[in-house]
Amino acid sequence: xxxxxxxxxxxxxxxxxxxxxxxxxxxxxxxxxxxxxxxxxxxxxxxxxxxxxxxxxxxxxxxxxxxxxxxxxxxxxxxxxxxxxxxxxxxxxxxxxxxxxxxxxxxxxxxxxxxxxxxxxxxxxxxxxxxxxxxxxxxxxxxxxxxxxxxxxxxxxxxxxxxxxxxxxxxxxxxxxxxxxxxxxxxxxxxxxxxxxxxxxxxxxxxxxxxxxxxxxxxxxxxxxxxxxxxxxxxxxxxxxxxxxxxxxxxxxxxxxxxxxxxxxxxxxxxxxxxxxxxxxxxxxxxxxxxxxxxxxxxxxxxxxxxxxxxxxxxxxxxxxxxxxxxxxxxxxxxxxxxxxxxxxxxxxxxxxxxxxxxxxxxxxxxxxxxxxxxxxxxxxxxxxxxxxxxxxxxxxxxxxxxxxxxxxxxxxxxxxxxxxxxxxxxxxxx
Amino acid sequence: xxxxxxxxxxxxxxxxxxxxxxxxxxxxxxxxxxxxxxxxxxxxxxxxxxxxxxxxxxxxxxxxxxxxxxxxxxxxxxxxxxxxxxxxxxxxxxxxxxxxxxxxxxxxxxxxxxxxxxxxxxxxxxxxxxxxxxxxxxxxxxxxxxxxxxxxxxxxxxxxxxxxxxxxxxxxxxxxxxxxxxxxxx
Numbered sequence: 265x266x267x268x269x270x271x272x273x274x275x276x277x278x279x280x281x282x283x284x285x286x287x288x289x290x291x292x293x294x295x296x297x298x299x300x301x302x303x304x305x306x307x308x309x310x311x312x313x314x315x316x317x318x319x320x321x322x323x324x325x326x327x328x329x330x331x332x333x334x335x336x337x338x339x340x341x342x343x344x345x346x347x348x349x350x351x352x353x354x355x356x357x358x359x360x361x362x363x364x365x366x367x368x369x370x371x372x373x374x375x376x377x378x379x380x381x382x383x384x385x386x387x388x389x390x391x392x393x394x395x396x397x398x399x400x401x402x403x404x405x406x407x408x409x410x411x412x413x414x415x416x417x418x419x420x421x422x423x424x425x426x427x428x429x430x431x432x433x434x435x436x437x438x439x440x441x442x443x444x445x446x447x448x449x450x451x452x453x454x455x456x457x458x459x460x461x462x463x464x465x466x467x468x469x470x471x472x473x474x475x476x477x478x479x480x481x482x483x484x485x486x487x488x489x490x491x492x493x494x495x496x497x498x499x500x501x502x503x504x505x506x507x508x509x510x511x512x513x514x515x516x517x518x519x520x521x522x523x524x525x526x527x528x529x530x531x532x533x534x535x536x537x538x539x540x541x542x543x544x545x546x547x548x549x550x551x552x553x554x555x556x557x558x559x560x561x562x563x564x565x566x567x568x569x570x571x572x573x574x575x576x577x578x579x580x581x582x583x584x585x586x587x588x589x590x591x592x593x594x595x596x597x598x599x600x601x602x603x604x605x606x607x608x609x610x611x612x613x614x615x616x617x618x619x620x621x622x623x624x625x626x627x628x629x630x631x632x633x634x635x636x637x638x639x640x641x642x643x644x645x646x647x648x649x650x651x652x653x654x655x656x657x658x659x660x661x662x663x664x665x666x667x668x669x670x671x672x673x674x675x676x677x678x679x680x681x682x683x684x685x686x687x688x689x690x691x692x693x694x695x
Numbered sequence: 696x697x698x699x700x701x702x703x704x705x706x707x708x709x710x711x712x713x714x715x716x717x718x719x720x721x722x723x724x725x726x727x728x729x730x731x732x733x734x735x736x737x738x739x740x741x742x743x744x745x746x747x748x749x750x751x752x753x754x755x756x757x758x759x760x761x762x763x764x765x766x767x768x769x770x771x772x773x774x775x776x777x778x779x780x781x782x783x784x785x786x787x788x789x790x791x792x793x794x795x796x797x798x799x800x801x802x803x804x805x806x807x808x809x810x811x812x813x814x815x816x817x818x819x820x821x822x823x824x825x826x827x828x829x830x831x832x833x834x835x836x837x838x839x840x841x842x843x844x845x846x847x848x849x850x851x852x853x854x855x856x857x858x859x860x861x862x863x864x865x866x867x868x869x870x871x872x873x874x875x876x877x878x879x880x881x
Binding site for chain 1: 710712714715718719722723725726727744774775778779780781782783784787788799801802805812824860874879880
């Protein structure tokens, strides 16, 4: 019987010819990624469990990006970065990207791609649920907790249950007012926040393979919002070119077999999409922008691993160019590389950064920032009963800060259009 | 492994995400320092909307104001318990508050792994939706060998799904103990 791309990669990682969904396998891990929130407790467990003899299984395969609570005066948060810094020094971890140096990268999932750690056919585990983002590179990637990460850190191995796969095919050409965010919100509305639990979400179709690398990452990034173990897109020439520019590692391309078995298949016509939002307080509480337009807002937010990539800011800048925002609007580039690009990329000869500043947006430094609330002094954090529209990934109660706030999730086009009116606005009104 | 877990039930709704279990602003405390790590217990379930905290009545604090432990030992959830982020701080916070088991219709993957591999709280799947039939403050008891839950307040008995593949890890204590027992690590 045929296998899906996820099954093939897991079989390879388990040293087997084939695997079947439901089977528990021990995998060899190619890369372990951690950050400032989960890195310190992971290190602590690793030291406790392996004792004096604690040894990193393969230093080249460990990558550490401080990214969550970076620009804060919170002493506990700063202590966590200090723990990572000492650990990297004591154990000579080369792939550590320290805050306050020119090595600082920003949000881990985007930095993994930019720094050449995402390699087709490989297996990546990370101490962050959005580790599934890397699946856009035709690889298996998923989030784990500190104990599992500590186990990997010492052994290079971890158990996993082979997931069933769901296949989402998007045919045709996407309208100009639709982004990958609208596609994944539709999927979430259709299968809900537990429709993907213990499953792989595989995306294909000509609309998917026409997407940029950035946009593909938006899709796989939010696979976890359906509870999925991983999101995955087969690597094509676009991905290969991106990888070759950043890594000299050899890689293996995997494709799902024609007779691979899927738990369910979903077909969408790209041309029939319209702009969507997820209403408070769940990413699957999906509605059309048309049905909620006019809702008054107190803040707009464009940032995070989901919606803070260069493509997201290019989309937003087209609307913001020459216009003034009506409510406070935050621009938070996911990575320092994206932040640099904001100064280089132009619309009508004006840099994106200048466009945002002239339209009275606040351009912040790269980090996870207010996507997950964070310490009280986090830029853009939700206060009181604010009503926010955001390109981020979650709108659970209290996710962006205040427990009384309400968050709508939407595409960068919808958020930028809404920033110009101060109420939820259909991007088609500006096109 | 204890054979029975007994105590007061705290009942929650569906889709209890990890931001509700332990809000992100609290993820900065040490998890190894005994005193500081108790703050996780203090703030466990602190972002559950008040009217959904302690069903069916609601407005029941899981941890009383000014305290660091909860009087509740068993959480009864609905579907998709623990969805959202990968933070191991979530089952850890429940353990620090004094919880021994969470019984829910279904669990999110990372939360489930963290509960088991870290040896914090036993995640038990119920065969039916127990958060509709059990009330906060009911005295309940889980019989681990028999995979059943008894509500001593109403005298009703409910079947739980066997723990299956993960039972050896729970019996060993956590993933590391399991790996030592099975000779994977020294």
